Amino acid sequence: MNDLQQLKVITSDRKRIIVEAPAGYGKTYTMVAMIEEWLKKHKIANHSKILCVSFSVAAAKRMKEEVVKKFKDSNYYGRIEATNFHGLCRKILKKYLNLLSLVSLDVDFDSIETCATKDLDKSKFSDDDLSKIQEFDKKIKEAEIDENMIFANIDEYNKILLTKLSVTNTLNYNSIITLTLQIFKNYPQLKEAYSFYYGGICVDEFQDTNILHLTLIHQLFGKKNRVVYFGDSMQQIYRFMGSVPSVIDKELFSNEKWDYIKLTTNYRFPNNANMKRLDYCLRKQIENSKEQFASKKVKLKVLESENILKQCTMIWKTLEKIRNKDKNSTIGILFRQTRGKNSGTILEILEKLCMNNSVEIFNATFSDEDESFIEFHEIVKKVYQKKKRYIFQDIESFYDDIASCTSNLNNNASYMLLLKAFMKKIIQDKLDFVSRDKSIMECLDSYLLKQSIADIESKVVLSTIHGAKGLEWDYIILANFQDGEFPNYYDIKEMGKVSIEKSVSVENIDKFKEILNTFYVAVTRAKKDIYVSYSKKSYSGWNEYLKNTSISFLSKLPFFECEIIRK
Numbered sequence: 001m002n003d004l005q006q007l008k009v010i011t012s013d014r015k016r017i018i019v020e021a022p023a024g025y026g027k028t029y030t031m032v033a034m035i036e037e038w039l040k041k042h043k044i045a046n047h048s049k050i051l052c053v054s055f056s057v058a059a060a061k062r063m064k065e066e067v068v069k070k071f072k073d074s075n076y077y078g079r080i081e082a083t084n085f086h087g088l089c090r091k092i093l094k095k096y097l098n099l100l101s102l103v104s105l106d107v108d109f110d111s112i113e114t115c116a117t118k119d120l121d122k123s124k125f126s127d128d129d130l131s132k133i134q135e136f137d138k139k140i141k142e143a144e145i146d147e148n149m150i151f152a153n154i155d156e157y158n159k160i161l162l163t164k165l166s167v168t169n170t171l172n173y174n175s176i177i178t179l180t181l182q183i184f185k186n187y188p189q190l191k192e193a194y195s196f197y198y199g200g201i202c203v204d205e206f207q208d209t210n211i212l213h214l215t216l217i218h219q220l221f222g223k224k225n226r227v228v229y230f231g232d233s234m235q236q237i238y239r240f241m242g243s244v245p246s247v248i249d250k251e252l253f254s255n256e257k258w259d260y261i262k263l264t265t266n267y268r269f270p271n272n273a274n275m276k277r278l279d280y281c282l283r284k285q286i287e288n289s290k291e292q293f294a295s296k297k298v299k300l301k302v303l304e305s306e307n308i309l310k311q312c313t314m315i316w317k318t319l320e321k322i323r324n325k326d327k328n329s330t331i332g333i334l335f336r337q338t339r340g341k342n343s344g345t346i347l348e349i350l351e352k353l354c355m356n357n358s359v360e361i362f363n364a365t366f367s368d369e370d371e372s373f374i375e376f377h378e379i380v381k382k383v384y385q386k387k388k389r390y391i392f393q394d395i396e397s398f399y400d401d402i403a404s405c406t407s408n409l410n411n412n413a414s415y416m417l418l419l420k421a422f423m424k425k426i427i428q429d430k431l432d433f434v435s436r437d438k439s440i441m442e443c444l445d446s447y448l449l450k451q452s453i454a455d456i457e458s459k460v461v462l463s464t465i466h467g468a469k470g471l472e473w474d475y476i477i478l479a480n481f482q483d484g485e486f487p488n489y490y491d492i493k494e495m496g497k498v499s500i501e502k503s504v505s506v507e508n509i510d511k512f513k514e515i516l517n518t519f520y521v522a523v524t525r526a527k528k529d530i531y532v533s534y535s536k537k538s539y540s541g542w543n544e545y546l547k548n549t550s551i552s553f554l555s556k557l558p559f560f561e562c563e564i565i566r567k
Helices: 004-011 027-040 057-071 085-099 127-141 147-163 173-186 188-197 211-219 247-252 273-287 308-325 341-356 371-387 395-405 412-429 433-445 449-455 489-495 509-523
Strands: 016-020 049-054 080-084 113-115 170-172 198-204 226-231 259-262 298-305 331-335 361-363 460-464 473-478 498-500 504-506 526-535 537-539 546-548 560-565
Touching: 004 027, 004 259, 016 247, 027 049, 027 057, 027 198, 027 226, 049 057, 049 085, 057 080, 057 198, 080 085, 085 173, 085 211, 085 433, 113 173, 113 371, 127 147, 127 173, 147 173, 147 211, 170 173, 173 188, 173 211, 188 198, 226 247, 273 298, 273 509, 273 526, 298 308, 308 331, 308 341, 308 473, 308 526, 308 537, 331 341, 341 361, 341 460, 341 537, 361 412, 371 395, 371 412, 371 433, 371 449, 395 412, 412 433, 412 449, 433 449, 473 509, 489 509, 504 509, 509 526
Parallel strands: 016 226, 016 259, 049 080, 049 198, 113 170, 198 226, 298 526, 298 560, 331 460, 331 473, 361 460, 473 526
Antiparallel strands: 498 504, 537 546
């Protein structure tokens, strides 16, 4: 172990640690090694478990895989749980939802459906009740509420939903956490029991934590348990979903006594000086917009096209060149947004080109909150529960049954590929029946099949930048890298006037940093190289007419030197 910063995290005896961990700096290795240290040196009580939890589905999967890889053949395996926040709360609600007075004693939590607030059956709620639910959700989404306000409001919020549970059989996503918080509020002895039960807590992707997640974590704090946050301020890209602004800094200056450790060595680009320099410069730019870069420039490979159709051709040719040069390489084609005719056209044409040329491609641009994706999980769960005792004796029959039941769902083909990748991994892990059943049910209960994108065998994956969080490919092509798309119209309007010469001057620095964070996440998905692609003319929304567009202002950052590729 030559990395002193990693070693500090692994061997620390402090109860509260915040680890600033940039992409490619050895975060996952450090986390797993730290957990091993806790277990082998009895730094947590023998009766307690270690909770690895994250907002991100991909991060939860990555933690789970590393835990299986490291500990599945040891006595420690059963002492580690890896899940996301909703998965954790579902587990608690399965046991204790009936403690709440408005819940029928015979209610089966597994039978309750979940959905976004917008998809609740509005005919079952009064206008006043709907307004109260929406107002609370809005405050969560816009990070305009603190923990005290949450506990002041959850009784009424939960009551509205629970009162209608007998007729709707549905809860919204936020209530999965607010109900858990109410149980802890009403039964402090149960809250204390969970803080003993989880002797160690690792929170990954901490920068994306929203106020509900943060409140839940704080409820699990105990006098003796260890809590470690792993995060990177530069990868906070879920502000639009309520992640707490500057959450790492706010937690550092809270009443808890935190030890702050920053990982400082980039392991992702050991032999690629240009990519390593890109990582360094972007981090410096976000830390200080006035930073001047007098030394060597960073080369940015720019695929320039006259229009959207020609951009499709350019991306395809680049994809072919990469595959001819590096046959087994993986390629991620990323989009800032998939709404509108520009992205829609590129997605449609690229899928056709790949299919016509026998190139395996996986379209992951759907959301894990899409109704059809949630319904797919529910169907799989029902079929699995009927067949689980003998499912692996005839797995193809199981897949046939699922395909038959889900043929009418949008994106059915992508969902099936995810299911097959997930089940293949389950088989490879060679778990006993109980552990295997638990893993499958946790995934289906929490709608986590999208976590298996990393296991898809397709060499080309289409994804949004947000959907690519926690994943990586050999090469990244960032499509639609023009103003109006990245950043989009609303980003530009909110950011205000931008001036870039030797340094950057911008009206709304917070919005500028948010855009840079998203760009940083995109480029750090690449292990070998990145291309950006833009059109001089593009569509406006879903309209047919073309307008003149220019390459994203991000290409003009003071450390970039653009290498224009036109053929």
